[in-house]
Amino acid sequence: MLDRLNHVAIAVPDLNAAVALYAGTLGAIVSEPMPLAEHGVTVVFIELPNTKIELLEPLGDASPIAGFLEKHPSGGIHHICYEVADILQARDKLRADGMRVLGDGEPRTGAHGKPVLFLHPKDFQGTLIELEQV
Numbered sequence: 001m002l003d004r005l006n007h008v009a010i011a012v013p014d015l016n017a018a019v020a021l022y023a024g025t026l027g028a029i030v031s032e033p034m035p036l037a038e039h040g041v042t043v044v045f046i047e048l049p050n051t052k053i054e055l056l057e058p059l060g061d062a063s064p065i066a067g068f069l070e071k072h073p074s075g076g077i078h079h080i081c082y083e084v085a086d087i088l089q090a091r092d093k094l095r096a097d098g099m100r101v102l103g104d105g106e107p108r109t110g111a112h113g114k115p116v117l118f119l120h121p122k123d124f125q126g127t128l129i130e131l132e133q134v
């Protein structure tokens with residue numbers, strides 16, 4: 001089911017500071033900030049030779065990462081994203097095996113304009129998993 005690692009997402013309390021760290025100190029290629037109102041986050045992508053890092057800052061009052069940042073005020077790894085060839089087939093297989101898909105289980109459009117789903121961290125060793133159909 002799993003294909004490449006698409007990205008690792010890090011929740012940050014201050015996106016400008018995180019961008020300065022990655023672009024300046026670490027010399028990475030960093031995208032322009034992209035506000036995603038539907039997801040309640042502003043996203044920046046860092047391009048690495050073999051994958052991407054996604055920096056997430058809360059956007060709006062009901063951001064899904066607000067609670068995470070309350071528990072981890074200096075930020076932290078929020079989720080990892082695996083690529084799948086067929087997200088509906090993957091969802092149905094996971095559900096058949098008793099795994100919990102978050103939300104209503106219908107894929108939403110993620111930061112790359114591709115369909116994504118999230119899987120319950122309690123079913124995956126405490127790690128929030130994002131699946132993206134590429």
Ligand code: CO
Nearest residue numbers: 009054081130
């Ligand atoms: Co993501």
